[in-house]
Amino acid sequence: MSAAGGHVEIERKFDADLTFPLPEFLDLPGVATLEQPVEQHLEATYFDTVDLRLLRHATTLRRRTGGADDGWHLKLPKAADERLEVHRPLGRSVRTPPKALTDLARVHIRDQELLPVASLVTRRTVHRLLDEKGEVLAEVADDHVAGKPLDADGGTWREVEVELVGGDRELLDAVGAQLRRAGCSPATTSSKLHRVLRDRMAPEHKPVELSRKSPAGDVALAHLREQSAALMAWDPYTRTNEPDAVHKMRVSTRRLRSALATYRPLLDVAVTEPLRAELKWLGGVLGEARDAEVIHERLNRLVSEQPPELLLGPVRRRIDLEMRQRHRAALATIRTELKSERYFRLLDSLDGLDGAALSAESKAKRKASAVLPRLVAKTRRRVLQAAELAQSAESAEQVDRQLHEVRKAAKRARYAAESVAAVFGAPADSLAAEMEDLQEILGCQQDGAASREVLRQLGAQAHLAGENGFSFGLLHGLDRRSGDDRYRAVMQAVQDEPAWLR
Missing domain, CATH: 2.40.320.10 (Hypothetical Protein Pfu-838710-001)
Incomplete structure (x- = not known):
């Protein structure tokens, strides 16, 4: 790198x-x-x-x-x-x-x-x-x-x-x-x-060995510090648009925001809720560039899979021009925001994540084994609840929206399990892997929804330019068929609650 x-x-x-x-x-x-x-x-x-x-x-x-x-x-x-x-x-x-x-x-x-x-x-x-x-x-x-x-x-x-x-x-x-x-x-x-x-030099936070007997608040703070350091480590590479840097920084941002929600019962919300809001803003800033990369790659793959006789007009060229322009604009926004006072104050807040961020309630001082499994279990139940709502959705648009909620819940459950893996080991790793699988399946569907909207816009542009919009309609239809069987298999696998979460 x-x-x-x-x-x-x-x-x-x-x-x-x-x-x-x-x-x-x-x-x-x-x-x-x-x-x-x-x-x-x-x-x-x-x-x-x-x-x-x-x-x-x-x-x-x-x-x-x-x-x-x-x-x-x-x-x-x-x-x-x-x-x-x-x-x-x-x-x-x-x-x-x-x-x-x-x-x-x-x-x-x-x-x-x-x-x-x-x-x-x-x-x-x-x-x-x-x-x-x-x-x-x-x-x-x-x-x-x-x-x-x-x-x-x-x-x-x-x-x-x-x-x-x-x-x-x-x-x-x-x-x-x-x-x-x-x-x-x-x-x-x-x-x-x-x-x-x-x-x-000011005294450094010396890492301590964590276990199930450690205070739950110590485990939470160690994870928050780790992800704060990861976010800051990716900052220089994001500024110069190194491969995968925007994605990695965005993931660190999401992990932090998710952890602040998962560990809310242990934290002083007067300190952490404003920080969650600012992390949501930063994730949005980073998201535009990453989404443009993902959609561009997805559409190019779809185009490559089609026989040449079904590609009428400059289909790939129109896709490339549009997505590259979106990506350049998003990167320019990132460069502007990463030198803003708002971003600097967010970083100051991350630096200040210490014992003062913990709630004065005794729960943060209790053993990790008595507190954290219940917090992780709560994130897993949110996945099942969101999935039930998705099954009852009536229109295709409602299904897409609700599956997006399932994906967000799976992502939070995955991050929650990963955040306690150092303490709970293999069971936490297993839950994280299940949630990651579900997240990836639904991520493909969510990316597909975004890609289809781009294809609709490009088809309209092609029509107004006097080109044949057939190929964009074809790609729109093909992109909708993916992931249903894998989604059902994974949802079946996660129905039973693991023993360590009970």
């Missing part, structure tokens, strides 16, 4: 004594020789908000001179040992970071000002590990660092970084093992900047 031309940096850091001798890096998988060491002098100024919002989210923004990649660097967390690094040239300004980088970090910066917060001077010796063809597999950087906050004295230290270039994780493990045997230890901080400013 990349954003705005960035690349994924895979590295590990080690603390080392000033007199530590580097190992010779012999007998490493795939390594044939070492390149002659290269020494670099690096000077960097780091930027952040006054309350260190970037650093608190494991993100760094710096202006660095020296070395082959001097310039502005933004580093975003991605996975274990992995960060996304985005680079821009130095430019003329030394105090104003490039907009292309600040936009990618806007989810944390929001409407706060960026200030220089620390400076580092590094004497780096780079050792490149080469394969038999002379290609670089990894770089080992031996860094002697002097770092300080801009308003205080600092210190000096030594660390060793191992970054993969063309090698794999087996090599990363092997180099790390040699460094540890030689006397290095895994770094105690995630970055050089963290080492400099760690005394100014």
Whole structure:
């Protein structure tokens, strides 16, 4: 995954004594020789908000001179040992970071000002590990660092970084093992900047091991924090329209809103209900682009399945033009709203989801095993109730509307089961899988209803343009026939309530 031309940096850091001798890096998988060491002098100024919002989210923004990649660097967390690094040239300004980088970090910066917060001077010796063809597999950087906050004295230290270039994780493990045997230890901080400013960092939420005996409120808050982090993690990729990013961010938004509803008896609704409303707004903003993608893909698939003699006129071209225009317009709306004050205040509210969001009632303090199964069971009963109403619907339009309600209820039940899976294990996973199956079946039907409306509009446009609208009518009829048998089978499977929910 990349954003705005960035690349994924895979590295590990080690603390080392000033007199530590580097190992010779012999007998490493795939390594044939070492390149002659290269020494670099690096000077960097780091930027952040006054309350260190970037650093608190494991993100760094710096202006660095020296070395082959001097310039502005933004580093975003991605996975274990992995960060996304985005680079821009130095430019003329030394105090104003490039907009292309600040936009990618806007989810944390929001409407706060960026200030220089620390400076580092590094004497780096780079050792490149080469394969038999002379290609670089990894770089080992031996860094002697002097770092300080801009308003205080600092210190000096030594660390060793191992970054993969063309090698794999087996090599990363092997180099790390040699460094540890030689006397290095895994770094105690995630970055050089963290080492400099760690005394100014607010205490982090330390993850606790949850069980059925844990307070129900703790399980709820852990899930809400997890989904808040997921939403914010997808923000930079959504801004640059990376594949599937809009969908993933929208899912996180929906999971949060669903959890706030499922756990309502445990929460202070004066805090959480306004947040639910804002999450609904954000889901709507993200939904237009995602819906355009889904409908476009669905219609193109329908067109591809038809014999050429039944496609009269520029059918595919008209579909492509219309859906691409809708998608572009939706993305423009997303970019606008993701830099709005409304969005920033929503993010502030997510940051504030802590113990204060729990109700003062004792239910949140009771054991998870005594409270959460009943809340999940309630979401499952909503599915069955909605399905009964769908069966009694009379017109096709009523059926479509009510099946959409079944789908929404199934989605909430799925998310509810997934949110307690870490505590209740396989039974919760099984319920989530059943609800996901039902959701996907009904999702196809809902997508079909939206697709048929697009086809009706395109058929009308084709007629007004003097084209033959036959093919759009044909596609409209074909799209209606799908999913009924699978829907009935899944509904039959979910009739019996699982024992753990009783």
